[in-house]
Amino acid sequence: MRPMAPLNWGLLPPSFLLPSSTRSLLSLISLSAAPSHTTIRTIKSVNTPRPDRFAHHPKKPALNSTSRAALARKVATTPLRTGLLAQKCGMTAVFDPETGKRTACTVLQLDRNEIVAHKTREKNGYWAVQIGAGSKLIENTSKPMLGHFAVAGVEPKRWIMEFKVRGKEGLGLPVGQTVGASWFSVGQWVDVKGISRGMGFEGGMKRHGFSGQPASHGQSLMHRGMGSAGGSQGSGSRVLPGKRMAGNMGNESVTVKNLKVLQVDEVNGIVVVNGCVPGPKNQIIKVQDAIGKPWPAGPMKLDEIIPASIGPAAAASPA
Amino acid sequence: MATALASARTGASRAVLLSSKPPTTAAKSLKGSKLADAMHRSLYPHLYQQGGGSAPNRKIRQQMGTMKRYKQVEAEREARKVSWFRNKTRTSSINKLAMQPQKPRAIKKACPDPVAATTASQLALHDSTGARTRLFDRTNPECARVGDILLVRQRTGEPFAGVCINIRRRGIDTAILLRGQLTRVGVEMWYKVYSPLVEGIEVVQRAQRKARRARLTYMRKEKHDRGSVENVVRVYLRQKAALGSAEGGKKKGAAAAAAAAGGKKKGNARGKKR
Numbered sequence: 001m002r003p004m005a006p007l008n009w010g011l012l013p014p015s016f017l018l019p020s021s022t023r024s025l026l027s028l029i030s031l032s033a034a035p036s037h038t039t040i041r042t043i044k045s046v047n048t049p050r051p052d053r054f055a056h057h058p059k060k061p062a063l064n065s066t067s068r069a070a071l072a073r074k075v076a077t078t079p080l081r082t083g084l085l086a087q088k089c090g091m092t093a094v095f096d097p098e099t100g101k102r103t104a105c106t107v108l109q110l111d112r113n114e115i116v117a118h119k120t121r122e123k124n125g126y127w128a129v130q131i132g133a134g135s136k137l138i139e140n141t142s143k144p145m146l147g148h149f150a151v152a153g154v155e156p157k158r159w160i161m162e163f164k165v166r167g168k169e170g171l172g173l174p175v176g177q178t179v180g181a182s183w184f185s186v187g188q189w190v191d192v193k194g195i196s197r198g199m200g201f202e203g204g205m206k207r208h209g210f211s212g213q214p215a216s217h218g219q220s221l222m223h224r225g226m227g228s229a230g231g232s233q234g235s236g237s238r239v240l241p242g243k244r245m246a247g248n249m250g251n252e253s254v255t256v257k258n259l260k261v262l263q264v265d266e267v268n269g270i271v272v273v274n275g276c277v278p279g280p281k282n283q284i285i286k287v288q289d290a291i292g293k294p295w296p297a298g299p300m301k302l303d304e305i306i307p308a309s310i311g312p313a314a315a316a317s318p319a
Numbered sequence: 320m321a322t323a324l325a326s327a328r329t330g331a332s333r334a335v336l337l338s339s340k341p342p343t344t345a346a347k348s349l350k351g352s353k354l355a356d357a358m359h360r361s362l363y364p365h366l367y368q369q370g371g372g373s374a375p376n377r378k379i380r381q382q383m384g385t386m387k388r389y390k391q392v393e394a395e396r397e398a399r400k401v402s403w404f405r406n407k408t409r410t411s412s413i414n415k416l417a418m419q420p421q422k423p424r425a426i427k428k429a430c431p432d433p434v435a436a437t438t439a440s441q442l443a444l445h446d447s448t449g450a451r452t453r454l455f456d457r458t459n460p461e462c463a464r465v466g467d468i469l470l471v472r473q474r475t476g477e478p479f480a481g482v483c484i485n486i487r488r489r490g491i492d493t494a495i496l497l498r499g500q501l502t503r504v505g506v507e508m509w510y511k512v513y514s515p516l517v518e519g520i521e522v523v524q525r526a527q528r529k530a531r532r533a534r535l536t537y538m539r540k541e542k543h544d545r546g547s548v549e550n551v552v553r554v555y556l557r558q559k560a561a562l563g564s565a566e567g568g569k570k571k572g573a574a575a576a577a578a579a580a581g582g583k584k585k586g587n588a589r590g591k592k593r
Contacts, residue, residue, distance in 0.1 A: 090434040093492050095445055100474065100516035109433045112423045135425065138404050139397045146404045153412030155422055156404075175413050178423055263437065268430035272437055 067125050080295050081170050082129035082163040083288025084183055086110045088194065088277050089270075094262055105262050106277045108285060110269040111135075113179045114154045118171045119162065128164045129171060131179075132157025133284070152176050159284050172301035182266040182305050185298050189290035191257045194279040198251030208244045254278035258290050438490040445491070445513045454520060455486060455493060455512060465535050466526030468548050469497055470555075471510050472519040479508055480523060480552045482545045484535040495520075498538055500547040505539070523548070523555045 015023055063069060071078075086108035094103050111134050119128035134157060138146065141156040149156050153176040165171065173179060184190065204210040204226035212224045226246065229239045256277060263272035277285060289296055299305040360367050366378040430436050446452055453459050463469060463483060470480040481499025484507070493512040500506060510517055537543045 089432075092434050092438055092441075092490060094437075094441055095491070095511075095513065095515055097444065097515050100514055102511060102514065105437075107433045107437050109426060109430070111426045114423070135422075138401045143400070143403075146400070147407060147411075150404055150407035151411050151413060153408055263440075265436070265440075268433060268436050269426040270430065270433045270436060 071121075071126065075166060077291045078127075078164055078166040079170070079289045079291060080166050081289065081298065081300050082115075082131065082165055082173065083190075083286055084110055084113045084179060085131055085133035085159055085161055086271060086285045086287050088279055088281055088283045088285050090281055091276065094272070103262065103274055104276070105272050105274055108271045108273060108277070108287065110179075110181050110271065112155075112157075114152070114157065115173050115175050115177045115179070116149065116152045116154060116157065116160055118175060120168075120171075126164060127167055127170055128162045129173065130160060130162050132160045134158030161284075161286060163286070163288055169300060172299075172304075174302075177302055179302070180266045181264050181269050181271050183299065184261050184264055184271055184287070185296060186261055186264050188261050188296040188298060189258050189293040190261060190273060190287050191255055191290045191292075192259055192273065192277050193253060193255045193286040193288075194277060194283050196250045196252055196254045196278040197280050199249035201247065202249035203246045204244065207246060207249045210244075258292050435490075441491045442513065445515060451512050451520065454522075455488065455495075463495075463520070463522050464526060464530065465533065466530040468523040468551055469495065470521045470523050470552060471495075471497065471508075471517055472521070474516045474518055479510075480548050481506070481508065482535070482538060482548060484538050485533075498545070500549070503547070505544065507539075521555075524551050 012018070064073070087110075089107040089109050091104060091106050094105055095101070096103070113131055113133050115129060116132040117130040119126060119130065121127055132149075132152075132154060136156040136158045138156055141149070146156065199206070203224055205212045205224050210226050213219055213222055213227060215223055226244075229243055229245070256275070259273040259275055259277075261271060262274055263270065265271075271287065273287075277283075279285065289298070366381065442449075442452065453461075454463050456462055463486075465483050465486060467483050468480060469483045470478055472478045479497060479499060481497030483495050484498050485496035487494045487496070491513050494509050495512060496507055496509050498505065498507045510520075512520065538545060
């Protein structure tokens with residue numbers, strides 16, 4: 001076996017090993033000839049190394065797997081201000097006095113909405129407002145939650161949900177503050193999110209709109225079945241993932257986008273939105289500014305709310 | 320059956336059995352209860368320590384005492400929880416306003432039925448006099464019913480008259496279904512009673528007798544079809560115009576004129592069609 005060459009075989013020995021007469025020339029040599037680093041002679045790889053997702057360097061382009069990048073990506077779709085929690089009360093209609101057009105609408109009612117907490121970038125990694133609605137007996141609230149409410153200085157809440165906001169200016173409402181229906185303005189657009197009615201285990205006809213099978217022509221004991229679930233041997237003799245079948249229907253979160261606010265009544269806590277809203281009556285609903293429309297010039301803070309004592313008569317006029 | 324009941328009683332609730340004396344006639348059941356007592360005594364001797372025959376009574380008293388104590392403890396615990404929460408709110412609340420915790424008023428107390436409130440505001444807007452509501456109010460003896468001939472004057476277009484064969488009462492969405500004829504073809508029209516496009520609804524002719532159905536869909540059959548109501552409406556409009564002019568037409572002048580104009584329009588149209 002050949003003796004291994006030391007790695008620094010091409011380099012000068014340390015200066016203290018050199019004769020003292022040549023030491024004055026050492027600086028010149030090191031500047032001109034000697035490389036500043038150890039050179040290892042190998043076969044150079046043609047593969048450029050895969051960039052490390054986590055090794056960030058200011059000179060490199062910004063990484064997109066960080067929380068900062070994630071927030072930046074969602075800037076366009078994160079509302080500027082918080083939404084509120086409402087209960088679905090039922091549907092009715094409004095007529096436009098000018099055109100006479102009838103619009104089906106859903107009545108939502110806001111019940112004791114209060115700010116329970118703020119989520120901040122420094123502490124929680126994102127900006128959000130935690131809203132509580134309704135009320136709950138102290139006896140029926142767990143002690144950790146009681147502590148949470150006590151810090152906010154609010155009574156125990158039946159529902160608590162978070163609304164993400166874009167930045168610090170979205171936290172305009174202080175913790176413990178009560179917000180009413182006049183947070184929304186007539187004519188603005190909102191997105192509405194709620195849990196749809198649960199239908200239970202449903203067949204393909206109801207769940208996905210399959211056409212079922214014939215009623216007659218020799219059909220035997222199979223009229224509402226889904227039929228074939230896929231090809232046979234030529235297609236792999238398997239059911240493709242994602243094949244639509246019978247299963248649990250409803251009872252899932254549904255967002256309805258771009259509903260117009262037709263009426264706002266601060267006194268009665270009523271917000272009337274155009275069209276229908278998921279879920280049964282008394283379903284708790286998240287109402288927030290529509291992300292598909294320009295952000296409304298609505299109030300960002302409490303003192304910006306137009307004195308909400310719009311009388312019922314004024315509030316009654318539909319948009 | 321009596322025995323079964325008694326045995327069930329012995330099994331389920333001793334208190335009932337003790338408070339009401341067991342019937343002497345059901346000797347068998349008594350025997351059964353004695354057996355059950357004996358079994359119970361052997362199983363739970365600690366409940367029968369003091370006293371002999373009246374032990375079950377004591378047991379119940381003991382149980383009641385336990386229950387009472389349990390409830391007391393529960394109540395104490397709840398009270399402690401409430402006071403703990405109030406104290407915590409006072410000490411650690413972020414906003415100092417909450418020093419006096421004010422309980423916000425439930426919105427359900429201000430407005431128990433928001434849909435009704437919305438409907439009421441719409442009714443106030445579209446039916447400020449309440450005339451339409453009264454016209455279709457069941458408590459009103461003068462109300463319009465199915466079987467009546469109604470005339471709907473509209474903001475645009477001719478008035479339409481027909482037999483009312485259905486009234487769909489849904490608050491602001493209340494609607495009527497009129498069946499008439501246009502160019503000798505049977506036509507049915509739904510009209511929203513409170514729509515701003517409907518200017519007026521008039522009862523042209525009352526039904527001869529009260530209909531015994533809520534929906535007169537049988538009128539679609541040839542046998543029962545009323546056919547054209549044109550003649551009835553023409554007579555009605557003429558009478559109305561005459562009345563209006565006889566009364567001097569001070570108050571009702573405008574309305575009568577409008578009605579007459581409507582009638583005239585209708586007349587013209589009819590003339591064209593024929």
